[in-house]
Amino acid sequence: MRISQNYIKSIKDTAREFESVNHELLTRAGFIDQVASGIFTILPAGDRVLKKIEAIIRNEMNEIGALEIRMPSLHPKSLWEQTERWNSVDILFKVNSRHSYEYALGASHEEIVTPLAKKYIKSYRDLPLALYQIGTKFRDEPRPKSGILRGREFGMKDLYSFHAHQQDLDAYYQKVSDAYIKIFQTCGFTDIKITEASGGDFSKKHSHEFNVLTPAGEVNLVYCGACSFAQNEEVIQGNLKKCPLCGSSDVKTDKAVEIGNIFDLHTRFSNSFKLTYVDKNGENRPIVMGCYGIGITRLLGAIVEVHHKDDLIQWPLSVTPFHAQLINLSKHDSSYADLIYRTLKAEGFDILYDDREDVSAGEKFMTSELIGSPVRLVVSEKTKKNVEWKLRDDDKINLFSATEIIKKLKDFYSA
C-alpha cells in the first residue's frame, strides 16, 4: 500500500482527550475513527488487523468441526418473546418499522440459531452440530467506554453447539476452551486467566471467561501467582489470603479485560423452542446447547492495551497490519524504493510504502512508529543498492541487499 495513493493518514489529534489507551493510539495511527459514543468506523489499517484476527479464529473454529454461517441482525420480536427475553434483556436495541413489525437488533443469536437447528436436527444421527458466525452485535450499553473495548456496535465471533447429552456437550466445551487458548496465544497474549462465572442472564449453569491482565481492564481479578487459579473479585467472599487451589499465599489482585466467554446453556433455549431429537430408541429427548463468544473488535483493543510502549502500538507478528514499513528518503528518485516495494509485494509480504515526496524524513519516521509494524526498511541515497533493516524492538540498524531482505523477512515471520 502506497501512502501517497490515498492511504488514510495518521492524524495528530493531540488537542483531544481520550478516555483510554486503545482509543487514543488506534485513532492517532489511523486504525479507527469514532462516529458516536460506542460506535466506530474501522479504517484500512484496522481492517487489515481484523482480517488477520478473523483468519486465526476461523482456522481454529474449522479445526473443531464448526461450520460458518451468517445470521441476520434483524430478529423478529416474536422470537425474543418466545425466550422471554424481549422485555428482560435491558441492553436490547429495538427497531421500528413503518409496517408495524418490530425487531430486536441481534445482541446475541440464540433466538435465530435455535429455530434454525430445529429445522435440520431430527434424530441422533444429526448430532452433534456446531455453527458459528463472524459478524456484528448491537448492545444498548448505558455507558460505552474504553474505546473499542465496550461499544454499542461491535464485531463478534459467536459459536453455538448442539448435543444429544450433557456428556457430549462437556467434551465439546473443553475443546472450545482449548481452541480459545490457542486463538488468544496466537493473537499475542501469553497469560490468559480463565475464571468461572455465574453465567449472566443466559444460564444458571456454569460458564467461563477468558481474561487478560491490563490496567485498562474493567474487572478486578484475584489470581494466584503459583497456579492457574483466577476469579473475579466480585465472586470472592471477603479477602483471600491463600489460593484455594494450591494453598500458595502469592495471591494478587489486578485489573483485567474479558476477551472471550463460553456458556453451558443446557436446555435453556431448547426448551423455549421445543428443540428435541429422536434417540436410538425412538424417544423424543431435549437437545443441550453451548454458546461461545469472542469479541473481535474488543480483541483488537485488548491487543493494543497489552502491546504498547511509550505511547506507540507494538503489533504482535501474527496480527500486524503490515509485515514491514518501507520508507523512501531518496529525494527526487523513487525508482529503487519502487523496485523494492514491488519485489516484496510479489513475494507475498504486506508492505506499507511511504513514497510521499512532500514530507520530511522526520515525519515519515514518526508515521512509521505510530503504525507500529515490527520491521522498518529504509532506502536513501546513503543506502545505495542496499536496504536499511531495523526491527522495532531492537536499536540495531543493518544494511542488506534486496535478496537478503527477502530472506530475513521470511525467516522473521516463519520463526
Add this chain to the structure above:
Amino acid sequence: MRISQNYIKSIKDTAREFESVNHELLTRAGFIDQVASGIFTILPAGDRVLKKIEAIIRNEMNEIGALEIRMPSLHPKSLWEQTERWNSVDILFKVNSRHSYEYALGASHEEIVTPLAKKYIKSYRDLPLALYQIGTKFRDEPRPKSGILRGREFGMKDLYSFHAHQQDLDAYYQKVSDAYIKIFQTCGFTDIKITEASGGDFSKKHSHEFNVLTPAGEVNLVYCGACSFAQNEEVIQGNLKKCPLCGSSDVKTDKAVEIGNIFDLHTRFSNSFKLTYVDKNGENRPIVMGCYGIGITRLLGAIVEVHHKDDLIQWPLSVTPFHAQLINLSKHDSSYADLIYRTLKAEGFDILYDDREDVSAGEKFMTSELIGSPVRLVVSEKTKKNVEWKLRDDDKINLFSATEIIKKLKDFYSA
C-alpha cells in the same frame, strides 16, 4: 467438507410454496434459510459462494485503488438530519434506545463516509480518495419479495469516491463501470445491460444501473438486439419502434434484475457536511463525490435465477461452493474414498464428500444434483482404484486414476 460430520443437509421442503426460483432452489439445496419476510440466514454452502463473490469484488476494488474500511450500521439521527434524509427516506429503519438516542440503521453510508472524509481531506494533495466496504444494509421494504433479490437486510459492497473536480470524478466513474463489468462477467453473467437512470433520491445527476435479463426480474428492460442500447421501460416515452442509438428495429422488451448501480452524487452530500478542500491557489473548493453499489446477496440470487436448469442450480465455475462433489458408494469401506478426499483437499480443492453410510446411492446422487457443483466424482466397488469423473453439463462418465483426476481438476478450473 464431510456430509456426515454435521454438514447442514439439503431439505425436501416440497410442501411449501416459494415465490421465486432463487428462494426455492437455494432453500432446498441448503444454501439459505428464511427467518422472516426479507430476512435470511446464509448457511455454510451459501457462505462459501458469498466468500467467492466477495473475493472477486475485493480484487477489482483494490485494482482501482479503493481502500477497504468497515462503517457502522448505527447512524446517529443528527447525521441524517444534516442531509435532510431522516424524514424523507421512507425505507429507513429507526432504532430506539432506552438512553434517548435515536439511530438510523444504515440503508446507505453517505452520512458516515462524508464526515469521515472531512476529517482526512484537507488539501488537493489528499485527493482523490476512494473508500469501500463489504457489509450489511437495512431497508424497510414494504413488500420484500423474490427470495434474496430484495430483502430488508442484505449484503452489499458500497464504494464512495472523492474528487477535486467533475472531470476527475467522470474518469473514476468510468473506471468503476469497467470494474463492474469485469466483476459481473467473472461471476458468470455474459450479457450485462447498462441503463441510465434518474438517480433515485440521491441525486438529480446521472447514474447507471447494471442489469441481467431473467424472467425473475422486477424491471422491464427495453433493449436493442444489435447494439448496447438498453433502457428501463418506465423511462421510455411511448412504444419504441427503432433503437435510438443504432436505428435497428430489433428492439425487445424483457424482464431484468438490477445487480449494481453507480451514482454521480456531485456535491449533494459535500454540501450537507461542508466537505471542501484547499486548492493549489489556497482557495476553498467543494469536493465532488460518486457512490457505487453492488448487492452481494442479490448477486447470489441473480446467479441462481440465470444459472439453473430443470429446477437444479448450475453454479458457474468461479463461484461454485465446491470444486467437486465426491460420492462414496463402497459399502462398509470408505478407505479409498477417504484417501481421495484427503488428497484432493491437500491439493487445495474445495470438496464436498458424501461419506454417509445410512443413505442410498439414489439419495446421494440427488443431494449432489441439488447442490449443483460442476464436477461429480464417484468411488465404488466397481471403480476399483480409479475414480469416476462426470461433468454436470455433460452425460459422459469416465474412469481415471487419482493422479489423472487431480490434473483434470486443475485443467478444468484454470481453463
